[in-house]
Amino acid sequence: MAEIENKLIVEIEEVREHFSSLMDKLIKDIKRQEKIMARADKRQKKEYDELQQRLEEVQKLQLAQKELMDSFIKIIAEAIDAKSAYTGGHCERVPEIAIMLAEAADKSEKIDFEIHNDDEKREISIAAWLHDCGKVVTPEYVVDKATKLETIYNRIHEIRTRFEVIHRDLTIQALKRKLAGEDEKEVDEWLTKAHQQLQEEFEFIANVNVGGEFMTDEAKEKVKKIAKREWIRHFDDTLGLSYMERVAVENKDKTLPAKEYLLSDKPEHIIPRDKKEIEDFKKWNFKMDIPENLYNRGEVYNLMVNRGTLTKEEFFKIQEHVVMTIKMLEQLPFPENLKNVPLYAGAHHETLIGTGYPRKLKKEDLPIPARIMAIADVFEALTASDRPYKSPKKLSEAIKILSFMVKDKHLDEDLFKLFLESGIYMEYAKKYLKPFQIDEVDISQYL
Amino acid sequence: MENLYIEATKYTPEVNLDAEKGLIEIRGKSYPENTFEFYEPILKWVEEYFNCCAKDETIVNMEIIYFNSSSSKVFFDFFDLLDENKDEHKIVINWIYDEENETAEEAGEDFIEDFEDLDIRLVVKEQ
Numbered sequence: 114m115a116e117i118e119n120k121l122i123v124e125i126e127e128v129r130e131h132f133s134s135l136m137d138k139l140i141k142d143i144k145r146q147e148k149i150m151a152r153a154d155k156r157q158k159k160e161y162d163e164l165q166q167r168l169e170e171v172q173k174l175q176l177a178q179k180e181l182m183d184s185f186i187k188i189i190a191e192a193i194d195a196k197s198a199y200t201g202g203h204c205e206r207v208p209e210i211a212i213m214l215a216e217a218a219d220k221s222e223k224i225d226f227e228i229h230n231d232d233e234k235r236e237i238s239i240a241a242w243l244h245d246c247g248k249v250v251t252p253e254y255v256v257d258k259a260t261k262l263e264t265i266y267n268r269i270h271e272i273r274t275r276f277e278v279i280h281r282d283l284t285i286q287a288l289k290r291k292l293a294g295e296d297e298k299e300v301d302e303w304l305t306k307a308h309q310q311l312q313e314e315f316e317f318i319a320n321v322n323v324g325g326e327f328m329t330d331e332a333k334e335k336v337k338k339i340a341k342r343e344w345i346r347h348f349d350d351t352l353g354l355s356y357m358e359r360v361a362v363e364n365k366d367k368t369l370p371a372k373e374y375l376l377s378d379k380p381e382h383i384i385p386r387d388k389k390e391i392e393d394f395k396k397w398n399f400k401m402d403i404p405e406n407l408y409n410r411g412e413v414y415n416l417m418v419n420r421g422t423l424t425k426e427e428f429f430k431i432q433e434h435v436v437m438t439i440k441m442l443e444q445l446p447f448p449e450n451l452k453n454v455p456l457y458a459g460a461h462h463e464t465l466i467g468t469g470y471p472r473k474l475k476k477e478d479l480p481i482p483a484r485i486m487a488i489a490d491v492f493e494a495l496t497a498s499d500r501p502y503k504s505p506k507k508l509s510e511a512i513k514i515l516s517f518m519v520k521d522k523h524l525d526e527d528l529f530k531l532f533l534e535s536g537i538y539m540e541y542a543k544k545y546l547k548p549f550q551i552d553e554v555d556i557s558q559y560l
Numbered sequence: 561m562e563n564l565y566i567e568a569t570k571y572t573p574e575v576n577l578d579a580e581k582g583l584i585e586i587r588g589k590s591y592p593e594n595t596f597e598f599y600e601p602i603l604k605w606v607e608e609y610f611n612c613c614a615k616d617e618t619i620v621n622m623e624i625i626y627f628n629s630s631s632s633k634v635f636f637d638f639f640d641l642l643d644e645n646k647d648e649h650k651i652v653i654n655w656i657y658d659e660e661n662e663t664a665e666e667a668g669e670d671f672i673e674d675f676e677d678l679d680i681r682l683v684v685k686e687q
Contacts, residue, residue: 152670153629156663160626435583 201499208241210489226481233451237446247437323423340376378411399471428541461486464523484525582615587623595630610645623656653680
């Protein structure tokens, strides 16, 4: 029995020892597990802090980039406004109208349009700021062309004319001396009449040059008739020219003296357009008719301009600004949240019926912000008081013109009504129009 | 004994176990989806290496950028394994970390504290 007992005790001892070592191991394991967990927690906290810190840095950077981008946009807009007095503060004021109208459209139940977040609002604002960015490349002399005959001018021509005059003065002086014996009275009467007619003709041409009145067929005939007056040129008109000008007169007959017309259209007045430009237009899906020539400086040609001062070539050059706007903006890698900027900015000269430019878009192609841009653009241009070429329109006149454009389906009717109903037109007028411009407007007739 | 090489992935480290050179290297991030499954062949290799073919000196290079807690558990088991073999074999463990990675540095310090008898050296990675 004792033997069995002893054996049992030994076994129990063994089991106990085994158990005890197992327990030790288990305790060690649990402790280790606790340690691992505690360290993991510590590490996680640290990693989280680091991530948080990085996130803050990224956010800071994002904000800085956003600010930088906004500043860039404003610089471009200011550059355009500063480039020409004829644009005045246009680029700066259009966003004001656009944002006001977009916010009103968002609230309105009649218009299917919502601004879901700040990014969408920013997209509209940026598009409005940049809608004329293409104007940076429009030549100033075209934007600012104040008279029909105005151009970048090589004054050698003017100086040559003075030589011509002195040449005549000398001839006249000689003739006078020679012909001292003629009937003085008769000659004087003739001369007075001739001088008078010349004065009148000059006044007529000078007046046509300003471009204030529509050119009737009668006026055109008169220009042509006056243009036919002849004079004799004694000097070489191919001297003192720039390289490009010289190329244009390479094959010209240089015989002197030469008969000249008072006003003329000469081959060298035409500056041809690069064929590549026309191909490029197709590639970009621009659907405007492109004039064959880049410019035509012909004197009669320019004086024949029906209304205003711009030839069709120059008119195209002006319209091309929106082409440049699109080209510039479509090349920028706008992030997803700003991807509509080129569309919003580049469609402000489109109409609802496909008669606008440069892409002849239609209503269904034009999202609400693009249509807003068109209204803002026209209204600002009409009411601006900082353009040297025109007196600012009164509020009632500007709204009447907008209403005509609505009737012609150039501008969106619902947005126009909202523009009036919401009182945005008045809010804007109070801020930017001169007091004399703000007259009584009966908006009920348009609603 | 065959060498074992495992390429790094987004979540697992590069593993280079070279019996001829007596080299055990684990470099990179350690967030395996199934940690024990990932490390099982590695621990097995190490065990076998010490059983049959260990060199006079074994160099262990560990450069762990980030690791999860189950990896941490595996590292303990790994160090246990080294601890069991340290008397018969010379083992040098380099715990390599980037100067800017404080977490990795602290983890190395913790292991030194836990395994006083192992020759664990903190090595700042050369830029």
